[in-house]
Amino acid sequence: MCLSLFAFVSFFSYPCMVSCRENPHRNTNQLQTYVIQLETSTASLDADGLNIWHKSFLPVSDDDSDRRLVHSYSQVFSGFAARLTEEEAKSVAKKEGFLRVYPDRVLPLLTTHTPGFLGLQSGGGTWRAASFGKGIIIGLLDSGLDHDHPSFHDDGVPPPPTKWKGSCGFKTGCNNKLIGAKNLLGGSSPDGPIDAVGHGTHTASTAAGNFLNNASYYGLAGGTAAGIAPHAHLAIYKVCITGRCQLSDVLAGIDAAVGDGVDVISISIGGDATPFNDDVLAIGAFGAVKKGIFVSCAAGNSGPVERTLSNEAPWLLTVAASTVDRSQRATVKLGDGQKFNGESLDQYPTSSGSLLTLFHMYTDPYCKSLNSSQVEGKVVACLVYRTPNYTATLVKAAGGVGVILISTEIAGYTILDNRCNFPAAIVSNEDGDRITSYATLATKPTVSITYDGTIIGTSPAPVVASFSSRGPSRNGPGILKPDVSGPGVNILAAWPSDVVGGDGRMGRMTFNFQSGTSMATPHLSGVAALLKSLHPGWSPAAIKSAIITTSDDKD
Incomplete structure (x- = not known):
């Protein structure tokens, strides 16, 4: 979110x-x-x-x-x-x-590589032993689903277990993978369970999208896309619209999912900290856990400030967001030889390596008042103002030919990929300070940006994302929260073709990068599904314990 x-x-x-x-x-x-x-x-x-x-x-x-x-x-x-x-x-x-x-009250909505990053390999190990999650039903509470997306085909997925009691709210599109969908919005929603936001499609494919070859985003991060439990069943409960989720609808989603017979509930939704006896989401989730259903929830995106957690209840798996070892590399090289590794979803190979004049105005670091006499034909270094795309637009409108986007100080080393449709490189705040210092002090500052495509194996990883909410818990400070982190930075997953953000050049097979604890949560929901498939008799507490006690705490 x-x-x-x-x-x-x-x-x-x-x-x-x-x-x-x-x-x-x-x-x-x-x-x-x-x-x-x-x-x-x-x-x-x-x-x-x-x-x-x-x-x-x-x-x-x-x-x-x-x-x-x-x-x-x-x-x-x-x-x-x-x-x-x-x-x-x-x-x-x-x-x-x-x-x-x-x-x-209103609550906010809080891939091709991450299964491998988590140690899941198709040739053996946990994936093979757990039959890729076969027989397990993941109930996902979110903004609905693009049911026509090819990530939700049912090749290799058996029919749902006989305990399944749900129904399909789509006229067509349900199969052995997508076994149910309900629209639980209390108000009017003429689209039924269809995802008009993109968030639900992204999280659903992360948890249990089926294997899909040749997935990429404008050619970046290419490979075979798969959710963490690619042969698990999906049941979709639409409880959010345009980023807003009514608490009464979320409770209805939990209630319906339990009645339908799901095994795991994934909730990428959360609000501010609330005492447990006043937290309706936590109370509903407690009812689900009592019936043996595992519940995974997002920790929130209010970090790095302390005591900003959502979903603190001890019976929930509270999931933080961390980075992965994949970068869409853009290398910035200054005229004095300094090099900095940045990120960019705008890869322009024809302009790579050209030495251009670098411009930065220390009296206008956000580039809000540029004019063509200053920046025409130059690369401009700017602190991100509003969004990277907005800042890039300011530079382009003034006649610049490229932009180095400097992350805010609070973002630390967390770089969020954004597409600007303009030659751009996003760098950390610390690297940005060195670049602007050079641009200000050098007599004739120059710079080149080289686009290197997708790089695997960047280090260190995982690192907790700057935006990921921190503990300790306000309402249960004696309980360590969040419980675990999962991949939540620059995650590539399915996206509706008619919602802004996806790669529209590939027809229905569209993907998008998103970041947040919303993206981390379905990773752990998928892990829970694999463990449930391996150990059907395990309780939610046993599954949670297994996840926490076997997680890695090193690069």
């Missing part, structure tokens, strides 16, 4: 609804969604009985109760979600069987 997607709504329990009444500006008659937790178990009721019982809590009014009732929960949470006014929520709280109310 991108930090720009973060949108937090205050989260309060029922007592606050009373104590906050002194606010004269709040509209207590406005409908909003509340998650209502009930005391009585609903396990003995069928769907119709559950619906009738939940509607009995709703106020008697002219409104259609079907419109008011958003979700009924039965598997991991006793209760429902409904659209109520604040006064109506207070009225519900007086009814027999009521336990607690949680106002809904």
Whole structure:
């Protein structure tokens, strides 16, 4: 997930609804969604009985109760979600069987090489022993799926196990790989479970995309794409749209996944730290873990600041993001002989190696006020302003012929690949300081940028990404969190062909680089699926322990 997607709504329990009444500006008659937790178990009721019982809590009014009732929960949470006014929520709280109310809130959405980087080889080892995850069902809660993408073909994948009870929300496209899809958005979504964002397609293929030859991004990072559990089954639960995920919908996704019979739940979603008894996502996940289902969640993208974790509950596998040993290399060589290894998704071999004038203005390091008399025909060194693409556009508009993009100081050595459609090289902040010092002090500063394509074996790796949220946990400081890191920087995976970002030159076979703990989480979901296939009797705690105690802590 991108930090720009973060949108937090205050989260309060029922007592606050009373104590906050002194606010004269709040509209207590406005409908909003509340998650209502009930005391009585609903396990003995069928769907119709559950619906009738939940509607009995709703106020008697002219409104259609079907419109008011958003979700009924039965598997991991006793209760429902409904659209109520604040006064109506207070009225519900007086009814027999009521336990607690949680106002809904918005949570943000937090490959060709990474299986090999994690030690998975098709010729043997864990992959072969676990039959590539056959027989295991991964339930993925996200923004839906591009079900036509060839990463989700079912060659080599057997039919789903008989315990599977789910359904397919696509008119066509489900098969032995993609066995189910549901749209659980409480509001309107005419596209059903289709992914209009790209995030869900990317995470699903990372967890369990099937083997796909000749995958690349504009020729970069080429190879055979595969998820971590390439022959596992996928069940998709659409609970997010445009980067926003309603908590009530996420809970509905967990509830549906458990009822359908999944083995692993992957959630690349998270909000700010919340006490466990107030954290509806954690409460729902606890219900899943009690039934033997493994739950993997993203740690958040608010690092490197301490105490910024999402999904801190001890029964979750909380996943941080780290780098891999692959680089889309762009080498910057200064006129005095200094060389710096950068990154670029814009590989321009015809311009490689040419010595050009280097320009940097220390009074305008972000290149916000360039003019053609200064930079025409030159390579410009700029601190990244807004995004790399935006900064490159400023240089191009002023007549520059290339740009060296300097990462922010807080990013450290984490370089995130971006496509700028312009000759560019992204370097670390420390290397950027040396480049700008040379550009400022040299009499006639010159530079060349050489594009070397994809380089495997860069070191050190893995390194925790600067953006990855840090511990300690606010709500459980005695529990080490995050639990483990996974590949989450510049991860290449499937992408919808009609969503901006993918390589549109390859028809339906489109891929995109993304970074975040959202990308790391499905890697560990896939690992959990492999372990579940190897050891069907292992509990979620046993799987979690095995992952943590066998992870590497060195380059």
